[in-house]
Amino acid sequence: MIVSALLTSVGINSCLCILYFTLYPILRNQPGNFYVYIPRVLATEGLERTNYFLQHLKFSTTWVRAAWRLSEEELLSSSGLDAVVFIRIITFSMKVFLFAGALGLFVLLPINAAGTQVAAFIIYDIPTATLDLFTISNVNNGSKWLWVHCFAVYLVSGFVCFLLYHEYDYICSKRVAYFYSSKPQPHQFTVLLRGIPVPPGSGVSKAVDSFFMNYYPYTYLSHVVIHRTDSEKQLVEARSAFVFFRTRHGATIASQLQQSDKPTDWVGEIAPEPHDVHWAVFHSSFLRRWLLKVVIIVTYILVTVLFILPVMLVQGLTNLSQLEVYFPFLNSILSTKYIRQIVTGYLPNLILKLFLLLIPPVMKFLSSIQGHVSHSEIQRSACSKFFWFMIWNVFFANVLSGSVYTQLEELLDVKNVPTKLAVAVPAQASFFIAYVVTSGWTSTSSYLFRTKQVIQSTLKRCCCCCSKKTNADEFEVPSIRYHKQIPKILFFGLLGITYFFLAPLMLPFLLVYLSIAYIVFKNQFINVYAPKFETAGKFWPLVHNSMIFSLLLMQSIALGIFTVKKLEMGSSIMFPLPVLTLLFNEYCRKRFLPNFTAYSVESLLKRDREDANDPGMLEFYHQLMTAYRDPALAPVDTDGVRVPNHSDNHTAPLLSSV
Structure with missing residues (x-):
């Protein structure tokens, strides 16, 4: 390119971003759009809409200052630790790219431009020059200046590892502090039990009661049986239950121990928050869930393979010279200079972006039928699936198919992978810069604008006579889709880490994206998004692992690039770096990861001893009995309200003795 x-491409997307930022305060000040742009403010504070905006939104830049000044403690108190972790992903990436960007732009970029391997740099010929002039590909083979790139790889790797350790440690401490500061929560005292064996002539409720009174007589409190609706719309034994304990420590011990000699019986885990429960999963047996996992793996592979088709279409547009060989009639269409620039610079990334919009819902659906018991687990699983999908289909597929577009059989050759990546990755720098601009700048700005929601609101006001009543009746505060946003940030992080020494010109575009994301999402947390669940920072291990993978990928490419550039000693020096990175990751896994699996005995007992002197715990235990409301008990059939079988619903034999 x-x-x-x-x-x-930069010009088109910059205009769109400016348009979004300009129209946003204008449209937000319209009373009919309040339910679109400040639903959280209306739901939590109940302010008078007109007076609120007349007083606080007089100037269009007010919302930017409010978002910028929002402190971490304010965000934590209003949106929870997950929101804090999300914003820290953005600030972490900004720190990395500010450091790598300064090194890349002021040190590596001049070295790349001074080379003559691709062509000599001529300043007055920049508009028609290829971007390869600014990549490491332009450094002459065997040049001593390549040692600067080698040193930069070590320096940035060490800096990223230092930041990763600091962030992991910080989020662990915030997670523990969040646990200490929170009030008693139902899920902390509850174990979700599945695969309950029922003896002949007994019921699920009686089996649970008998088992836990026998094996947990001092900590067991009560239970609630989970129901499901059969094909005849009748309530039956789902063989699952929420089991309540007197203490957090008792619930944690019961959730982590194998309860029976048969591992598929009495399977327990700490319950999710009541509003976070994915009730549909209890309709599936162990065998069905296991088979669904196999189906999901096969489906995931098929979706990944089929997505190669739009990738090939995109790369065809970026390689018009090859495309015109197969389709000569395009010569007349693409002869105009500006049309050719739009087709090669903007259209490919727009097409890729549109196709990628279909993937997050697919990944969430696959995760929802995988057997996860909570919506937060579904989002974390979908987050991981989407990230790896982007790795294979957006990065590797574009890199390999773009570099060997006329020799696709080379895609199947797995030999000398670092060397192939060393040649292919720098060649696609311009494509990924355009991708950052299209899928980063414009897409993030559109979240601020909420295009879909404002169109729907406008149509309702035009079609409905009593628009205010309609908006009030259908008013709902949305939540952020972590499974869509986190993988995007992590993928851009991979691009930045990978390309910082190959094509430093990418880093300013990434920093602009991160700055837009920082302002936009903090504004949305203030005005739009309300937390639907709280994992207390459990998304961070995925972030850490993705950054480690990005480092390993960058180091592998560096090893190959120094081989291609005839700097054999540089390749030898690269060998210890991936080993050191893996050792660092293993240390972090041992040091921090257990804190994200379960809270320590020290933390649990400390909170339990504090609660022992709290007179309000008796009322909490009574509320605990009704915290998990089974939706199967709520439906109304044609004959009236369905009455559940209370004898097999829940028991509370020990509540009076608390």
Whole structure:
């Protein structure tokens, strides 16, 4: 891609971003759009809408200052630790790219431009020059200047590992502090039990009661049986139950021990929050869940393979010279300079972005039928699936198919992977810069604008006579889709870490994206998004692992690039770096990861001893009995309200003795 084509893409997307940022305060000040742009403010504070905006939104930049000044403690108190972790992913990436960007732009970029391997740099010929002039590909083979790149790889790797350790340690401490500061929560005292064996002539409730009174007589409190609706719309034994304990420590011990000699019986885990429960999963047996996992793996592979088709279409547009060989009639269409720049610079990334919009819902659906018991687990699973999907289909597929577009059989050759990546990755720098601009700048700005929601609101006001009543009746505060946003940030992080020494020109575009994301999402946490669940920072291990993978990928490419560039000693020096990175990751896994699996005995007993002197715990235990409301007990059939079988619903034999 030539510089002018990239500038065309940057110009189009910059105009769209400016349009979004300009129209946002104007549309937000319209009373009919309050339910679109400040639903959380209306739901939590109940402010008079017109007076609120007349007083606080007089100037269009007010919302930017409010988002920028929002402190971490304010965000924690209003949106929870997950929101704090999400914003820290953005600030972590900004720290990395500020350091790598300074090193890349002021040290590596001049070295790349001074080379003559691709062509000599001529300043007045920049619009028609290829972006390869600014990549490591332009450094002459065997040049001593390549040692600067080698040193930069070590320096950035060490800096990223230092930040990763600091962030992991910080979020662990915030997770423990969040646990100490929170009031007693139902899920902390509850174990979700599945695979309950029922003796002949007995019921699920009686079996649970007998088992836990026998094996946990001092900590067991009560239970609630989970129901399901059969094909005849009748309530039956789902063989699952929420089991309540007197203490957090008792619930944790029961959730982590194997209860029976048969591992598929009495399977327990700490219950999710009441509003976070994924009730549909209790309709599936162990065998069905196991088979679904196999089906999900096969489906995931098929979706990944089929997505190669749009990737090939995108790469065809970026390689018009090869495309015109197979389709000569395109010569007349693409002969115009500006049309050619739009087709090569903007259209490929727009097409890829549109296809990628279909993937997060697919990944969430696959995760929802995988057997996860909570919506938060579904989002974390979908987050991981989407991230690896982008790794294979957006990064590797574009890199390999773009570099060997006319020799696709080489895609199947797995030999000399670092060397192939060393040649292929720098060649696709311009494509990924345009991708950051299209899928980063414009897409993030559109979240602020909420295009879909404002169109729906406008149509309702035009079609409905009593629009205010309609908006009030259908008013709902949305939540952020972590499974869609976190993988995108992590993927951009991979691009930045990978390309910082290959094509430093990418880093300013990434920093602009992160700055937009920082302002936009903090504004949305203030005005739009309300937390639907709280994992207390459990998304961070995925972030850590993705950054480690990005480092390993960058180091592997560096090993190959120094081999291709005839700097054999540089390749030898690269060998210890991946080993050191893996050792660092193993240390972090041992040091921090257990804190994200379960709370320590020290933390649990400390909170339990504090609660022992709290007179309000008796009322909490009574509320605990009704915290998990089974939706199967709520439906109304044609004959009236369905009455559940109370004898097999729940028992509370020990409540009076608390």
